[in-house]
Amino acid sequence: MVTRLYTHPIFLEHITPPGHPERPDRLRAIERVLDDEVFAALDRVQAPEGDEATILYAHPPEFVERVRTAIPDTGIARIDADTTASPKSWQAAVTAIGAANAAVDDVFTGRADNVFVAARPPGHHAEKTTSMGFCLFNTAAIAARYAQKNHGADRVAVVDWDVHHGNGTQDIFWDDPSVLYCSTHQMPLYPGTGAVSETGAGNIVNAPLAPQSGSDVFRDAFLSRILPALDNFAPDLIIISAGFDAHHRDPLAEINLTEDDFDWATGQLLERAGRLSGNRVVSLLEGGYDLQGLAFSVAAHVGRLMKG
Numbered sequence: 001m002v003t004r005l006y007t008h009p010i011f012l013e014h015i016t017p018p019g020h021p022e023r024p025d026r027l028r029a030i031e032r033v034l035d036d037e038v039f040a041a042l043d044r045v046q047a048p049e050g051d052e053a054t055i056l057y058a059h060p061p062e063f064v065e066r067v068r069t070a071i072p073d074t075g076i077a078r079i080d081a082d083t084t085a086s087p088k089s090w091q092a093a094v095t096a097i098g099a100a101n102a103a104v105d106d107v108f109t110g111r112a113d114n115v116f117v118a119a120r121p122p123g124h125h126a127e128k129t130t131s132m133g134f135c136l137f138n139t140a141a142i143a144a145r146y147a148q149k150n151h152g153a154d155r156v157a158v159v160d161w162d163v164h165h166g167n168g169t170q171d172i173f174w175d176d177p178s179v180l181y182c183s184t185h186q187m188p189l190y191p192g193t194g195a196v197s198e199t200g201a202g203n204i205v206n207a208p209l210a211p212q213s214g215s216d217v218f219r220d221a222f223l224s225r226i227l228p229a230l231d232n233f234a235p236d237l238i239i240i241s242a243g244f245d246a247h248h249r250d251p252l253a254e255i256n257l258t259e260d261d262f263d264w265a266t267g268q269l270l271e272r273a274g275r276l277s278g279n280r281v282v283s284l285l286e287g288g289y290d291l292q293g294l295a296f297s298v299a300a301h302v303g304r305l306m307k308g
């Protein structure tokens with residue numbers, strides 16, 4: 001197995017206000033843990049420049065221009081109560097999209113079996129016409145459409161285990177049965193969406209978890225809801241919206257997973273990818289706000305991707 005890792009120094013230059021949980025130190029913690037010699041075989045590549053035109057795969061042009069004009073020349077501009085932009089945020093967001101799209105290229109051309117993209121800002125809360133929840137553009141949604149437009153993928157699955165529901169990804173694919181969106185998330189919790197009854201065109205599978213749920217409840221949701229949906233759908237590509245804020249140390253939620261659960265969930269998805277999707281897995285960092293919980297969880301996730 002070849003596992004590729006994309007990152008880029010520009011991701012450290014998306015600056016958020018002091019005390020904001022979505023901060024550059026998150027990527028520094030990931031970089032430190034992946035420096036260990038057990039990750040020596042990772043194929044480390046600097047993220048390429050993104051193609052702004054691909055943002056339009058998931059967002060209308062008026063919205064893209066609205067975000068562009070919201071980027072400040074200096075300081076930090078507030079987009080909503082918890083979403084902000086600094087002068088380099090545009091370049092960071094576009095490079096995150098470039099990395100995700102390059103990862104799709106890699107798994108379809110065989111340059112890599114699977115890819116982890118360590119980027120920020122995250123993306124899964126960004127709806128068609130709204131930046132929110134620390135997210136400017138929906139990187140996972142753009143990558144899914146990119147696979148369809150550029151690699152002939154008929155069906156793409158996005159599996160989202162971030163502790164928050166990916167309202168943005170659900171919104172973008174709500175009436176599009178060519179993309180399956182599956183999510184485990186704490187409920188109630190921000191952003192408030194993600195009920196079992198939200199099913200879109202039959203392509204949305206929400207598995208909400210009650211506060212204080214642990215490993216057993218999470219794994220049961222995967223085994224009973226997410227994995228059967230994947231088996232039925234038989235995707236050509238699996239994209240993981242890999243947030244690690246369901247870790248028990250995370251300050252933003254009350255789900256009690258350990259890094260072993262992310263190892264397990266990764267293994268389950270790799271097994272499906274091997275059987276259904278030509279091994280193609282692209283994993284995109286979303287949330288995860290306790291630096292130690294995040295680092296240990298990413299190590300478990302990437303270690304499992306490398307084992308195949």
Ligand SMILES: [Zn+2]
Binds near residue numbers: 243245287
């Ligand atoms: Zn989250």
